Amino acid sequence: MTWLTVALVLVVAAAGLLRWRRPAWYWMTFGVTLASLRVLFRYATVMDACGLTVPPSRWRLALARATNRPAPESRPPRILRLRPTRTGLVLRLKLRAGQDAFDVAAASDRLRHSFSMYGVTSRELRSGVVEVRMTGYDVLKRVQMPAGIDTRPMRVPVALREDGWVHYRDYRAIPHALTLGATESGKSVYQRNLVAGLAPMDVALVGIDCKQGVELFPLARRFSALADNPDTAADLLDALVARMGEVYQLIRAEQRITADVPDAEIAADIWDLPDHLRPTPVVVLVDEVAELALFASKEEEKRRDRIITALVRLAQLGRAAGIYLEICGQRFGSELGKGITMLRAQLTGRTAHRVNDETSANMAFGDISPDAVLAAIQIPAEMRGVAVAGDSTGGWHRIRAPHTTLRQAVNTCNRHAHLTPDLPELAPFRPALTGAPVSSVPLAKAAPATV
Structure with a gap:
């Protein structure tokens, strides 16, 4: 147990040092995993707290009454894909009936606090599909241009x-x-x-x-x-x-x-x-x-x-x-x-x-x-x-x-x-x-x- 405790302390100390001195390295080693788990486990609660859920449809309520079951809960937007990047996470959402892309954009600051991310922005990809981009650290503090940049003419x-x-x-x-x-x-x-x-x-x-x-x-x-x-x-x-x-x-x-x-x-x-x-x-x-x-x-x-x-x-x-x-x-x-x-x-x-x-x-x-x-x-x-x-x-x-x-x-x-x-x-x-x-x-x- 002593050696396990020492190893755990060293890992925590290394993570803290990386987060302070090299936030990009910290994100790629520790941050992306922790942030992905945090988003997946908190997703339904956060969406409900931010007002991004819709009440159950009438046919679901009727089915619950007919089968004598509890009323179904409100539903958040469905996650289509969660993709990690070198600077954060990209969350692609399928909006429910009655929701709008502006609702997600208006709640971006609340999502940033709830998911403990540095920044959150959103954009509409197509009708009913919204992409939420989350950054895990301040990418503008020490700018590092990614490799493989698109260099088309002009x-x-x-x-x-x-x-x-x-x-x-x-x-x-x-x-x-x-x-x-x-x-x-x-x-x-x-x-x-x-x-x-x-x-x-x-x-x-x-x-x-x-x-x-x-x-x-x-x-x-x-x-x-x-x-x-x-x-x-x-x-x-x-x-x-x-x-x-x-x-x-x-x-x-x-x-x-x-x-x-x-x-x-x-x-x-x-x-x-x-x-x-x-x-x-x-x-x-x-x-x-x-x-x-x-x-x-x-x-x-x-x-x-x-x-x-x-x-x-x-x-x-x-x-x-x-x-x-x-x-x-x-x-x-x-x-x-x-x-x-x-x-x-x-x-x-x-x-x-x-x-x-x-x-x-x-x-x-x-x-x-x-x-x-x-x-x-x-x-x-x-x-x-x-x-x-x-x-x-x-x-x-x-x-x-x-x-x-x-x-x-x-x-x-x-x-x-x-x-x-x-x-x-x-x-x-x-x-x-x-x-x-x-x-x-x-x-x-x-x-x-x-x-």
């Missing part, structure tokens, strides 16, 4: 969701996006993960960084075009608008709308074209959009209107031509002038890191989901990188990108520099790779686009 894994799923930036599903965040909120790390994920793909990267290029120019070997001031940005955006027109002419010429061609082969965007004719897709990353919208003179106002007009055109028409926008900034509201709200309406994807005020969160989610606004303003300052991601459908979730240093992102871009496409219309904006020393640049002039 689909980049950039962060981990709080329910353990991978958050993808899918450009073909959501062509344009807006990313907001205060200083030191993790916005730059999110952008680095995005660039590092796009680097191995067949895509042209175009950057606009009006902070003299300190964020994007270290990654210049993988960029087809870069601009570090509003004047160059205006010319670059005009070149992209011209490229968009040329791509549409190519699509028109290759639409194949004659009567002898099946409907499925008619081209309406670049992804319907054959591989040998398909133009290279372009992702435009704007590091600080406010610098493009501010002006202090009449000439700067004309340049500003020219920039915003080009951005709105790319947002409205660029998807079919394979031009996608990633707009980043600290604020993005109507105070930036005319055309800004029209541009924001075209940015379907929304991501908000920690913001300084509620108004900034409203700029991202005010027209989408009030709950997402509340979640964005509750992000603590010490949790850099945590963000709220949503889209125009109203759905949202918390995410966190894995910490990627600027050196790691630069090494990734340098490793895939040979994949950088050379687009003729963007050739004047291709960053020079001469590596001129900073000390040789006069202070009275802007630094050249060098790496």
